Amino acid sequence: MPATKRSRKQNPVPFVRDDEEGTNRKSRSKTAKIHQKEEKLISSNISSKILKEALEQQKEIEEEEEQERNPNFKSIEEEQVQVETEEDIDDFAGFEDNKSFYDCGEEVDEDDEKLLDAFLSKDSGRQQTLADIIAQKIKDKDAVVSTGAPLVPKMDSKCIDVYKGVGEFLKKYTSGKLPKAVKYIPKTLEWENILYLTEPEKWSPNALYQVTRIFASNMGVKKAERFYKLVLLPRVRDDIRKNKRLHFALYQCLKKCLYKPAAFNKGILFPLCESRTCNLREAVIIGSIIQKVSIPPLHSSVAIMKLAEMEYCGTTSYFIKLLFEKKYALPYRVLDASVAHFVRFIDEERVMPVIWHQSLLAFVQRYKNELTKEDKKNLNLLIQVQKHRLVTPEIAHELNNSRSRGEKEVDSMSTDGTVTIICKPIEEDRFDIPPISMEED
Numbered sequence: 001m002p003a004t005k006r007s008r009k010q011n012p013v014p015f016v017r018d019d020e021e022g023t024n025r026k027s028r029s030k031t032a033k034i035h036q037k038e039e040k041l042i043s044s045n046i047s048s049k050i051l052k053e054a055l056e057q058q059k060e061i062e063e064e065e066e067q068e069r070n071p072n073f074k075s076i077e078e079e080q081v082q083v084e085t086e087e088d089i090d091d092f093a094g095f096e097d098n099k100s101f102y103d104c105g106e107e108v109d110e111d112d113e114k115l116l117d118a119f120l121s122k123d124s125g126r127q128q129t130l131a132d133i134i135a136q137k138i139k140d141k142d143a144v145v146s147t148g149a150p151l152v153p154k155m156d157s158k159c160i161d162v163y164k165g166v167g168e169f170l171k172k173y174t175s176g177k178l179p180k181a182v183k184y185i186p187k188t189l190e191w192e193n194i195l196y197l198t199e200p201e202k203w204s205p206n207a208l209y210q211v212t213r214i215f216a217s218n219m220g221v222k223k224a225e226r227f228y229k230l231v232l233l234p235r236v237r238d239d240i241r242k243n244k245r246l247h248f249a250l251y252q253c254l255k256k257c258l259y260k261p262a263a264f265n266k267g268i269l270f271p272l273c274e275s276r277t278c279n280l281r282e283a284v285i286i287g288s289i290i291q292k293v294s295i296p297p298l299h300s301s302v303a304i305m306k307l308a309e310m311e312y313c314g315t316t317s318y319f320i321k322l323l324f325e326k327k328y329a330l331p332y333r334v335l336d337a338s339v340a341h342f343v344r345f346i347d348e349e350r351v352m353p354v355i356w357h358q359s360l361l362a363f364v365q366r367y368k369n370e371l372t373k374e375d376k377k378n379l380n381l382l383i384q385v386q387k388h389r390l391v392t393p394e395i396a397h398e399l400n401n402s403r404s405r406g407e408k409e410v411d412s413m414s415t416d417g418t419v420t421i422i423c424k425p426i427e428e429d430r431f432d433i434p435p436i437s438m439e440e441d
Helices: 018-024 044-069 086-090 110-117 130-141 157-171 191-198 205-218 221-243 248-257 261-274 280-292 297-309 316-324 332-347 354-370 373-385 391-400
Strands: none
Touching: 157 191, 157 205, 191 221, 205 221, 205 248, 221 248, 221 261, 221 280, 248 261, 248 280, 261 280, 261 297, 261 316, 280 316, 297 316, 297 332, 316 354, 332 354, 332 373, 354 373, 354 391, 373 391
């Protein structure tokens, strides 16, 4: 039987395209759900502040957890120098009235000050400032300079007027934003001449703090070093000399200087000690910066070695002592230089100040196991000449009750004189049995 062909059913309504179908149907307006709404983007300033606060909170949580693990252990934490942003600088609101001055907090002993004065230089002149250097450069270039006339470097007249106006603004500055012209100074080649026009010696302390923040974060090490040495250091020393303490804004300037440790050493610490006019009050105030703020071990090692090889000034021992008390692992070269620094006073006829003995004690307490036998022998000879009734016995005890460099630490359990007996179970060989004589009945 032949197969019948089935008829194909067709839909009488033709296919409609999607776009046409959409026009025929009623459009339903649906409200967007909450999670489908577009969120507004947060500005970069707010997001950076949020991240900063989150990091601080995370750090506080970690510190609390560490304190719970070790409740009996408390350590003095060193402050970390933070990177400055432009928003942080512009948001400066000034300092509180109760923080107008920073005092060293320690009574300066008159007897110690007299002993230190014996090691200070008497014929040292006034410390050189940026104004002195620029004025000398102008005089060298212009052979004929009218006496009494203000010395102005050769620059564009508009630039001179702008930065003289900036200088007038910085004299009265207390808080708020700085002019944009100030932020361009670190980027210019003639930044020293521009700073000279603003008269930095007349700036307000808050203005100097703000400019130090900008220079410390935007300048290279060499430029920052010259700014610290020629502008900041003379201002700090003058303020201590006049007020017997340091303005709090200038104290914060010194803390910001450690954002570049190499520039701090070369621009603040080394010139201060090389002048051989640093008194005890200056050493205590500036030394508190070294004590509080974290310094990389490499820069601390360089500072110790440089101070040890420098011509001795009484307050140099104070800075050396502070660096020893940071308890960094020092290279042998630095340890040898420190030993040579102390041993050279074996023929000194003057009475050494107490701080010198304290710095020697700090050195011996921390690095006694890294000294050679010859170093300890020389130091024992030294303390027989340079004596202090309280400190010297401690130094001798540390030297004579410690191992030397290269020696292995002796185990105290093996040298206490006790004899340990180890009892082992007796093992018998069951096949090695002696013959037993049997008696006959």
